Amino acid sequence: MSNYVEMWKDLGMDLENHDNLCAVLPVAFGDVYLSQENRPEGMGFWDFVVSEIHGIRPAELVEARKNGQKVFGTFCVYVPDEVVIAANGIVTGLCGGSQFWVPDGEKVLPKSTCPLIKASVGARLGKTCPFFRLADMYVGETTCDGKKKAWEILGEDVPMHIMDIPQMKRPEDIERWAGEIKKFAKVVEELTGNEITVEKLNEAIKTVNEKRKAMARVYEARKADKLPISGKDALLMSQIAFFDDPTRCAQMCNKLADELDKRIEDGVAVFPAGTKRILLTGTPLAIPNWKLHHIVETSGAAVVCEEMCTGTRYFENLVADDSKTLDEAYMALAQRYMKTNCACFTPNTGRIDDLLRLAKEYKVDGVIDVNLKFCCLYDTEGYNVEKAMKAAGIPVLGIETDYTDTDAEQLKTRVQAFVEMLG
Amino acid sequence: MKYAIGIDIGSTCAKAAVLDENKTVVFRLVQPTGWSSVDTAESLRKALCVAGFDPADHPVVATGYGRIAVPYAKKAITEITCHARGACRLFGLEDLTVIDIGGQDTKIIAVKDGLVQDFLMNDKCSAGTGRFLEVMANTLALRPGELCDLARLGGNTSISSMCTVFAESEVISLIGRGEKRENIAFAVVDSVVQKVVSQAGKLAEATGAVCLTGGLCQCDYVREALEKALGRTVTTCADGRFAGAVGAALSGLKL
Ligand code: SF4
Ligand code: SF4
Numbered sequence: 077m078s079n080y081v082e083m084w085k086d087l088g089m090d091l092e093n094h095d096n097l098c099a100v101l102p103v104a105f106g107d108v109y110l111s112q113e114n115r116p117e118g119m120g121f122w123d124f125v126v127s128e129i130h131g132i133r134p135a136e137l138v139e140a141r142k143n144g145q146k147v148f149g150t151f152c153v154y155v156p157d158e159v160v161i162a163a164n165g166i167v168t169g170l171c172g173g174s175q176f177w178v179p180d181g182e183k184v185l186p187k188s189t190c191p192l193i194k195a196s197v198g199a200r201l202g203k204t205c206p207f208f209r210l211a212d213m214y215v216g217e218t219t220c221d222g223k224k225k226a227w228e229i230l231g232e233d234v235p236m237h238i239m240d241i242p243q244m245k246r247p248e249d250i251e252r253w254a255g256e257i258k259k260f261a262k263v264v265e266e267l268t269g270n271e272i273t274v275e276k277l278n279e280a281i282k283t284v285n286e287k288r289k290a291m292a293r294v295y296e297a298r299k300a301d302k303l304p305i306s307g308k309d310a311l312l313m314s315q316i317a318f319f320d321d322p323t324r325c326a327q328m329c330n331k332l333a334d335e336l337d338k339r340i341e342d343g344v345a346v347f348p349a350g351t352k353r354i355l356l357t358g359t360p361l362a363i364p365n366w367k368l369h370h371i372v373e374t375s376g377a378a379v380v381c382e383e384m385c386t387g388t389r390y391f392e393n394l395v396a397d398d399s400k401t402l403d404e405a406y407m408a409l410a411q412r413y414m415k416t417n418c419a420c421f422t423p424n425t426g427r428i429d430d431l432l433r434l435a436k437e438y439k440v441d442g443v444i445d446v447n448l449k450f451c452c453l454y455d456t457e458g459y460n461v462e463k464a465m466k467a468a469g470i471p472v473l474g475i476e477t478d479y480t481d482t483d484a485e486q487l488k489t490r491v492q493a494f495v496e497m498l499g
Numbered sequence: 500m501k502y503a504i505g506i507d508i509g510s511t512c513a514k515a516a517v518l519d520e521n522k523t524v525v526f527r528l529v530q531p532t533g534w535s536s537v538d539t540a541e542s543l544r545k546a547l548c549v550a551g552f553d554p555a556d557h558p559v560v561a562t563g564y565g566r567i568a569v570p571y572a573k574k575a576i577t578e579i580t581c582h583a584r585g586a587c588r589l590f591g592l593e594d595l596t597v598i599d600i601g602g603q604d605t606k607i608i609a610v611k612d613g614l615v616q617d618f619l620m621n622d623k624c625s626a627g628t629g630r631f632l633e634v635m636a637n638t639l640a641l642r643p644g645e646l647c648d649l650a651r652l653g654g655n656t657s658i659s660s661m662c663t664v665f666a667e668s669e670v671i672s673l674i675g676r677g678e679k680r681e682n683i684a685f686a687v688v689d690s691v692v693q694k695v696v697s698q699a700g701k702l703a704e705a706t707g708a709v710c711l712t713g714g715l716c717q718c719d720y721v722r723e724a725l726e727k728a729l730g731r732t733v734t735t736c737a738d739g740r741f742a743g744a745v746g747a748a749l750s751g752l753k754l
Contacts, residue, residue, distance in 0.1 A: 089526070438656065466703070471617075486604075487619070489564065489577050489578065489579070489620070490579075490620060492577045493578075493579030493580060493615070493618060494576040496576065496577055496579070496580040496615070497579070497580070497614075497615040497616075497617075499614075
């Protein structure tokens with residue numbers, strides 16, 4: 077990463093420790109990503125962003141803040157970006173996906189907390205991620221117990237707003253969520269000093285919808301028999317979408333999708349014919365968590381779809397962009413967001429419907445259901461997921477893992493055995 | 500006559516099996532894995548040459564956790580697939596449940612029509628594995644085989660901890676309390692069996708005849724205890740510990 081040292085200093089980062097991260101990330105990226113053959117040219121953009129991950133986008137955010145814009149850090153795909161964008165604010169995802177941050181998180185959290193939470197808290201308290209330093213406000217949610225309690229700890233260090241997410245999806249819950257969005261809008265207006273009007277909100281909705289449609293196009297290309305892009309590359313696109321400017325993200329995804337469409341036309345594939353097609357489902361894969369994709373794609377299979385928050389749950393379903401009043405717009409947002417099927421809800425049968433649909437659309441040979449260690453919700457839901465897949469005749473493999481590499485060999489054996497089992 | 504060689508490099512033992520074209524096991528060999536899979540593979544190669552089966556002249560398939568460390572293998576296949584294939588051959592069945600209690604891991608494999616339907620492997624910890632039994636046997640100053648034989652004479656004692664490290668302290672405190680050795684041995688085997696049974700319970704497809712393979716299959720008491728706990732007949736066979744190597748060699752015959 078080039079010369080961002082001054083900026084990092086200004087952001088109050090722990091430079092010495094941060095250097096350690098800067099030293100390992102390029103190696104990991106080289107091993108996992110640059111070793112792939114015949115990658116789409118369009119991936120050059122994301123390769124570049126990763127090579128400057130703690131520099132280029134943070135520098136943009138520093139500039140934006142100088143010009144009076146506010147940055148909101150979020151941890152869940154339920155938090156509506158549109159509201160922030162409508163008030164000329166900026167959203168950045170803040171989920172930590174590296175073991176590097178876990179020890180700092182474990183200083184304040186129980187060991188038996190899921191690594192995503194430990195890494196996120198550790199990235200803030202250890203001062204080793206510029207995005208965590210840059211955000212003017214963190215937006216938490218009442219999803220899982222681990223996160224709820226983590227907000228109380230983070231809240232001592234940084235301004236926090238918590239959105240109360242319903243746990244069921246009855247009509248009254250959707251209405252309540254619309255109310256929460258409205259309250260969030262007030263908080264955003266106060267912090268940014270900008271009023272949210274229905275026109276601005278409709279505009280913001282259009283912007284985010286465009287990003288969703290562009291991402292969906294890339295995923296659409298993964299339904300092709302001859303896969304024009306690896307699962308790893310598609311995952312990288314999804315992971316970075318959480319940090320990037322939404323309009324640029326849409327542009328880049330569209331450009332990539334154009335290239336993939338052309339590849340499909342020309343019959344260009346990145347895997348040999350007969351490669352087994354895997355649908356990955358479960359807990360989110362925050363950047364730089366590429367572990368499972370790498371194992372699958374070096375075991376004679378390809379990941380063709382992620383039914384995850386870093387995947388289809390992020391971009392499926394659009395929001396109506398023609399509301400006449402703010403209340404109507406908040407309701408439109410609530411309706412779209414409540415379609416996201418997360419294990420924090422009960423029941424969550426929508427996720428199983430999604431899986432069965434996606435398995436067909438992406439012509440998958442098998443499903444791998446992964447949950448981060450100590451995520452009780454997804455672990456428990458795994459029972460129903462696996463039961464439903466088996467009932468539908470879809471082979472399924474359940475995996476529990478964390479951010480360390482200690483189980484890599486074991487996982488490889490399991491995944492390879494699963495691929496062998498697919499015939 | 501055409502031959503194929505299967506190499507199974509497990510965490511504690513490395514096995515080799517040679518099959519002729521009639522799928523008959525004509526040669527078998529087992530040795531400790533030691534600390535280097537590469538060295539083990541080389542010493543197996545030499546032993547095979549001495550026996551008249553130079554790996555350079557026959558197709559070789561490697562399996563087990565050291566499967567990628569066998570430079571002379573044409574192909575590497577996971578132990579799940581190989582154990583399933585090998586067990587089908589050794590037990591002469593097409594539908595079966597394979598329980599393999601290995602050194603570091605325990606596998607349960609549901610096989611139908613000779614194909615793997617589903618499988619489970621224990622997680623990182625060594626509860627319910629041969630390693631667990633070995634550590635406890637050491638603590639009791641016994642060989643694993645002796646521990647199993649002694650267990651038959653004991654009863655009425657249990658170890659509650661699943662973690663090998665904690666279970667070892669439990670065993671030590673049982674010794675300190677003056678508990679009879681056979682009772683402690685009983686508790687150790689019981690702990691392994693309970694863990695395996697609870698794993699097997701998670702595999703709905705595991706319906707066929709239960710066949711025990713792996714290093715522990717020679718301990719008849721383990722087989723009996725499993726039988727009792729599962730409420731199903733558990734069979735084993737003399738070559739049980741070679742199931743992985745036999746399965747690998749079977750795949751080699753097709754190369
Ligand atoms: S898994 Fe659930 S809690 Fe986590 S980001 Fe997705 S919707 Fe939010
Ligand atoms: S993976 Fe599970 S435990 Fe971790 S933050 Fe998400 S819902 Fe919570």
